[in-house]
Amino acid sequence: MISHNQSQKQCTPKRVRHTQKEDITMTEYIIETKNLTKLYHGSPAVNQINLQVPQCSIYGFLGPNGAGKSTTMKMLLGLAAQDKGSIQIFGHEMNTSNRIAILSQVGSLIESPSYYGNLTGYENLKISCTLRNLPHSEINEALRIVRLDNQKHKKTSHYSLGMKQRLGIANALLGKPKLLLLDEPTNGLDPSGIHEMRELIKSLPEKYGITLMVSSHLLAEIEQIADNVGIISNGKMIYQDSLYDLQSKNKRELLLRTSNDLLAYQLLIPKYEHAGLVHPIQQTKEGLLLPYEGDRSLGLHIRHLFENGIDLYRIEERRGNLEDIYLQMVQKEASL
Numbered sequence: 001m002i003s004h005n006q007s008q009k010q011c012t013p014k015r016v017r018h019t020q021k022e023d024i025t026m027t028e029y030i031i032e033t034k035n036l037t038k039l040y041h042g043s044p045a046v047n048q049i050n051l052q053v054p055q056c057s058i059y060g061f062l063g064p065n066g067a068g069k070s071t072t073m074k075m076l077l078g079l080a081a082q083d084k085g086s087i088q089i090f091g092h093e094m095n096t097s098n099r100i101a102i103l104s105q106v107g108s109l110i111e112s113p114s115y116y117g118n119l120t121g122y123e124n125l126k127i128s129c130t131l132r133n134l135p136h137s138e139i140n141e142a143l144r145i146v147r148l149d150n151q152k153h154k155k156t157s158h159y160s161l162g163m164k165q166r167l168g169i170a171n172a173l174l175g176k177p178k179l180l181l182l183d184e185p186t187n188g189l190d191p192s193g194i195h196e197m198r199e200l201i202k203s204l205p206e207k208y209g210i211t212l213m214v215s216s217h218l219l220a221e222i223e224q225i226a227d228n229v230g231i232i233s234n235g236k237m238i239y240q241d242s243l244y245d246l247q248s249k250n251k252r253e254l255l256l257r258t259s260n261d262l263l264a265y266q267l268l269i270p271k272y273e274h275a276g277l278v279h280p281i282q283q284t285k286e287g288l289l290l291p292y293e294g295d296r297s298l299g300l301h302i303r304h305l306f307e308n309g310i311d312l313y314r315i316e317e318r319r320g321n322l323e324d325i326y327l328q329m330v331q332k333e334a335s336l
């Protein structure tokens with residue numbers, strides 16, 4: 001059973017700002033790699049990455065297909081040998097003598113789990129406990145955390161894909177790990193399965209003090225669960241910071257809907273062109289998209305429109321599309 005202590009909130013997720021490295025001690029990173037590199041046939045699948053996963057966070061490891069996410073996770077789990085660089089987990093540099101002890105506190109779901117279909121979820125976990133020399137008493141609590149306790153006596157051949165994935169997480173939770181590595185855990189799930197998985201992942205740091213590293217090729221997925229983000233492309237880490245910092249890269253804009261958008265455009269454009277901006281206003285189906293303005297200059301614009309007989313129906317603050325920023329980063333790396 002996940003112990004009483006572990007069920008209590010042990011830590012709150014830290015939103016570490018990587019721009020303030022001087023404030024961060026080494027032990028605040030539960031995983032830290034230095035120049036971690038993996039070569040396949042002489043070319044790097046993972047190229048000198050310095051991963052920094054803060055304790056009690058959900059670290060979203062984002063990158064397109066083939067970027068090197070699985071290879072990185074496999075190296076962290078000792079399933080693939082690195083060619084260069086070092087891995088530190090729980091503050092200890094991994095080597096042949098401490099690897100097993102460190103990894104005994106790490107749970108993972110790397111590939112789609114396979115089960116004995118004619119056995120129940122409970123029986124499958126029982127086998128896993130026996131093989132890993134873990135007490136069977138942990139099984140019920142792990143099943144409860146992933147909300148499969150009502151389905152534990154069903155054969156796994158009758159489980160949905162979402163249930164199989166959650167059983168995989170229950171299996172990873174056996175042994176009460178402090179760290180969980182999940183490789184694309186929502187792959188192939190339907191919207192309700194994705195929602196359940198997302199809620200489960202989000203609950204783990206606060207409720208059970210578990211740090212998670214979760215990979216995905218979908219920014220929208222990572223955006224909904226992660227505190228910190230690492231973006232990998234072509235084997236290289238091209239961005240690593242808090243999700244908040246990534247989101248703040250989004251430029252703010254204002255959407256204006258007026259009684260006469262064309263005239264409003266003609267009235268406002270000279271004000272921006274005087275300031276030297278090129279194509280500052282976009283005419284869209286929804287209205288005019290303007291650069292973000294402070295209260296005073298926005299007030300002047302509104303008065304100008306009003307004095308020219310234009311009614312203002314709506315002003316909304318908009319953020320640019322984070323997906324575009326992500327794609328630009330990835331495409332820039334791919335073109336180098």
Ligand SMILES: Nc1ncnc2c1ncn2[C@@H]1O[C@H](COP(=O)(O)OP(=O)(O)OP(=O)(O)O)[C@@H](O)[C@H]1O
Binds near residue numbers: 063064069070217
């Ligand atoms: N065993 C292997 N032998 C040779 N090349 C490999 C091997 N495993 C992975 N690669 C290559 O390494 C690169 C990174 O693959 P990896 O599976 O780590 O990417 P990924 O980001 O996890 O992608 P996906 O989202 O598609 O799973 C790819 O070019 C892949 O073809």
